[in-house]
Amino acid sequence: MTARSTVVAVVSPKGGVGKTTVVANLAMALTDRRQSVLALDLDPQNALRLHLKMPVADSRGLAVQCLQQASLDHAEFLSPYGMRLLPYGSLAEDDRREFERMLDRDPQWLRRQLDAVPIAPGTITLIDTPPGGSVYLQQALLAADLALMVLLPDAASFVTIASMERWLADYCRSRSEFAGSYYVVNRMNAARPLCRDVLGAMQRELGYRLTPTVLRFDAMVEEAMASQAPVSRYAPDSLAAQDAAALADWLLAQVEIA
Ligand SMILES: Nc1ncnc2c1ncn2[C@@H]1O[C@H](COP(=O)(O)OP(=O)(O)OP(=O)(O)O)[C@@H](O)[C@H]1O
Ligand SMILES: [Mg+2]
Numbered sequence: 001m002t003a004r005s006t007v008v009a010v011v012s013p014k015g016g017v018g019k020t021t022v023v024a025n026l027a028m029a030l031t032d033r034r035q036s037v038l039a040l041d042l043d044p045q046n047a048l049r050l051h052l053k054m055p056v057a058d059s060r061g062l063a064v065q066c067l068q069q070a071s072l073d074h075a076e077f078l079s080p081y082g083m084r085l086l087p088y089g090s091l092a093e094d095d096r097r098e099f100e101r102m103l104d105r106d107p108q109w110l111r112r113q114l115d116a117v118p119i120a121p122g123t124i125t126l127i128d129t130p131p132g133g134s135v136y137l138q139q140a141l142l143a144a145d146l147a148l149m150v151l152l153p154d155a156a157s158f159v160t161i162a163s164m165e166r167w168l169a170d171y172c173r174s175r176s177e178f179a180g181s182y183y184v185v186n187r188m189n190a191a192r193p194l195c196r197d198v199l200g201a202m203q204r205e206l207g208y209r210l211t212p213t214v215l216r217f218d219a220m221v222e223e224a225m226a227s228q229a230p231v232s233r234y235a236p237d238s239l240a241a242q243d244a245a246a247l248a249d250w251l252l253a254q255v256e257i258a
């Protein structure tokens with residue numbers, strides 16, 4: 001693993017599967033394990049900050065910094081929950097398009113920025129991304145040491161596995177420092193036979209690359225978001241808090257192995 005930090009890209013072809021929620025809750029669980037964490041939002045929705053109590057009126061962010069050719073660390077927000085947050089920032093549409101054109105011309109931009117950001121050894125950087133293929137996905141996967149793909153336990157998610165495997169082939173697998181790609185199922189409802197069947201099919205298809213932790217459906221997740229809190233702060237005994245803790249332990253084991 002590189003000295004800069006371990007960079008984990010959280011991605012999915014489908015929208016609304018839980019990427020932002022996973023990044024926020026994993027950031028909290030890792031922070032609770034005394035791990036230094038940088039949560040980085042590479043999605044123009046700029047929603048990760050809402051989980052980590054950044055004031056809504058605060059417009060700073062990495063895209064804004066980039067367009068002003070200023071250093072990214074000036075956009076950082078220290079969350080009251082203890083992790084560092086690099087939000088995307090609030091941009092006018094014209095500026096967003098200009099930022100995306102710049103990313104398109106320079107696919108290694110994020111990778112270079114992460115090498116330059118001052119960071120404690122052992123930090124885990126979690127990157128949230130928008131759904132589907134985009135300049136953001138390319139930047140995140142080219143910067144990643146490890147990729148975490150989020151799936152729902154439904155047929156539509158199952159068929160997206162092939163497109164994620166193509167992304168990994170394009171952006172990750174040829175890099176010697178790339179440590180691996182894993183899938184996690186979110187919003188699992190074991191009471192539904194279809195969810196159980198799809199989960200079984202995913203386990204057969206992906207083997208060890210499907211994380212042993214399945215993130216269960218839990219209404220506390222949305223409630224926590226409404227309170228601008230990671231779920232383990234809002235509802236410490238909830239299923240979602242237990243699952244985030246288990247996923248953090250699994251991730252730390254992968255980082256040690258790599
Ligand atoms: N385990 C869960 N149990 C219940 N609800 C969940 C769970 N995980 C996520 N959600 C809810 O699902 C919705 C989508 O989650 P989220 O915004 O994290 O998805 P996303 O993949 O980041 O979406 P986008 O593709 O738009 O960025 C939210 O309302 C969130 O509260
Ligand atoms: Mg999101």
